[in-house]
Amino acid sequence: MAKRDYYEVLGVSKGASASEIKKAYRKKAIEFHPDKNPDDKEAEAKFKEAAEAYEVLSDDNKKARYDQFGHQAFENGGGGFGGGGMNMDDIFSQFGDIFGGGGFGGGFSGFGGGGGQRRTKGSNLRIRVKLTLEEVANGVEKKVKVKRKIQAPGTTYRTCSTCNGSGQVTRIANTILGRMQTSAPCNVCGGAGQTIDKKPSDADAQGLKVAEETVSIKIPAGVVDGMQLKVSGKGNEAPGNGISGDLIVVIEEADHDKLQREGDNLHYDLYVSFPEAVLGTSKEISTVTGKVRIKVEAGVQSGKILRLRGKGIPSINGYGKGDLLVHVNVWTPKTLSKQQKEFFEAMKDDDHFSPKPESSDKSFFEKVKDMFS
Numbered sequence: 127m128a129k130r131d132y133y134e135v136l137g138v139s140k141g142a143s144a145s146e147i148k149k150a151y152r153k154k155a156i157e158f159h160p161d162k163n164p165d166d167k168e169a170e171a172k173f174k175e176a177a178e179a180y181e182v183l184s185d186d187n188k189k190a191r192y193d194q195f196g197h198q199a200f201e202n203g204g205g206g207f208g209g210g211g212m213n214m215d216d217i218f219s220q221f222g223d224i225f226g227g228g229g230f231g232g233g234f235s236g237f238g239g240g241g242g243q244r245r246t247k248g249s250n251l252r253i254r255v256k257l258t259l260e261e262v263a264n265g266v267e268k269k270v271k272v273k274r275k276i277q278a279p280g281t282t283y284r285t286c287s288t289c290n291g292s293g294q295v296t297r298i299a300n301t302i303l304g305r306m307q308t309s310a311p312c313n314v315c316g317g318a319g320q321t322i323d324k325k326p327s328d329a330d331a332q333g334l335k336v337a338e339e340t341v342s343i344k345i346p347a348g349v350v351d352g353m354q355l356k357v358s359g360k361g362n363e364a365p366g367n368g369i370s371g372d373l374i375v376v377i378e379e380a381d382h383d384k385l386q387r388e389g390d391n392l393h394y395d396l397y398v399s400f401p402e403a404v405l406g407t408s409k410e411i412s413t414v415t416g417k418v419r420i421k422v423e424a425g426v427q428s429g430k431i432l433r434l435r436g437k438g439i440p441s442i443n444g445y446g447k448g449d450l451l452v453h454v455n456v457w458t459p460k461t462l463s464k465q466q467k468e469f470f471e472a473m474k475d476d477d478h479f480s481p482k483p484e485s486s487d488k489s490f491f492e493k494v495k496d497m498f499s
Contacts, residue, residue, distance in 0.1 A: 129197050132179035140193070144184065151180035191353070195443045198346070199353075246293070246318045248275065248362035248371035255343065255375055259382040259392075263414035263439050265347035269340050272373060275362040276337050278329035283322055283366040286315035293319040320366035332365040343375055348390070348442030351379040384412040390439045390448025395455060396432075398422055403456045413437050413450055420452065428456035 133140055136150040154176035156162070163169035182188045191199040255268055285291040289312035296309050311317035325333045341360050349355070354376050361371025379387070386393040394411055406424030410417050413434070420432060431451055438448025462470070473479045 130175070132183055132192060135175050135179040136183065138183075147180065147183050151176055151184075187354075198443050246316065246364045246366075246368040248364040248368060250361045250371040250374055252374040252376065254378050255345070256378045256380050257345065257349070258380050259385055259387060260414050261345070262349060262379055262387075263347060266345050268343045268345060270343060271338055272341050272360065273336055273338050274360065274373075275330075275334040277363055277365070278326050278333055278335040281322065281325045281329055281333035283320040283333070286312060286319055286321050288312055288314040289319060291319040293317040318364070318366050318368055322365070334363060334365065341373060343373075345375075345377070346442060347440040349377045350442070351377060353377045385414070385450075387439065390441050392438045392448065392450045394450060394452045396422075396452050397455045397457045398426070399457055400459070403428070403454075411452060414439070422454065426454055426456070428454060430454040 133142070136147060136154060138146055138150045142150070155173060158169045158173040158176065160166075160170055160173065163173075182192050251272060251274060253270060253272065255270065257266065286293075289295050293312055293315065294309045294317065295312050296307060298305055298307050300306075312319070315321050322331075322333050326335075329335050339360075341357060343355070343357055345355065354374055357373040357375060359370040360373035363370045384394060392414070396409060396411060398407060398409070402422065403426050404424065406426070407422050408419055409422060410419045415437070418434070418437070420434070422432075431453055434450040434452065436447045437450035440447045459466075
């Protein structure tokens, strides 16, 4: 089933401000919150859908990518929530503070009822992955080695005695407005709800150790340099019953020795000799899917652009493929033999060699305009 537009999910326009987006999400989250709709799978799905929309639209970078590429910018681990959607732990750990201290048993700190145990999230990791133009065009699965923190075998935890496992401490203060109740993360367990009971000697103060793991990353076709993808749960683990952080993958596009990328289009410089330009020829050129042979008509002019439709980069938003633009350059020799010189001297006044541009021979500016059309 196709995902709904994020703006439609929250009921806001594309030009909505950050405060309007936040207000719309709060309204939806309260309407579909699990505490208000127990055992209602449809409400739970809408609650997750609203959180997913807000996670993207509340972040300027993600919002810009979504406005440009749509849902496909976040598919196959490409940021957002990937294909699986956001789970309840993600929602409550990331957006619990948006609701303040009131409602649903003192804040959205857990799933299935107020006052539930807070689950901390491990820190994210960031790596750069360099792709060839062919990998960008066709999509690729990369296996990378990542050093991440994991819970050390043998580490055990016990419930924090200060917060009784809730991860939060509540304070009541008398003010001119009356008695005010506030909640804050527990300063003993750091909001985890648990403290270390036993740990091996090679573990750190949180019971974690560094381990190397091979992670598989599916990169969709059409990604652009600088784009960030997210592999959920492959960052550092959290102590106790916390949830793992994410692995942020930054795309780096390597230069190609023959092709130049411009958006979804590719450019190729084709050089032909003067005799080939006069008589016509066929040439083999490079594309991102292999070699192809193209025909160069007799009498071709330098600067002519041959468009090979669909031979460019696939749109990451699913709108087809770009084109390969072949720029014909007629190579003029810099040195000539005596016989060659005599031939061209004789051709100076020959009518066949006099420039006779036709209406079909476009100017430089018209050619540039065609490149972007």
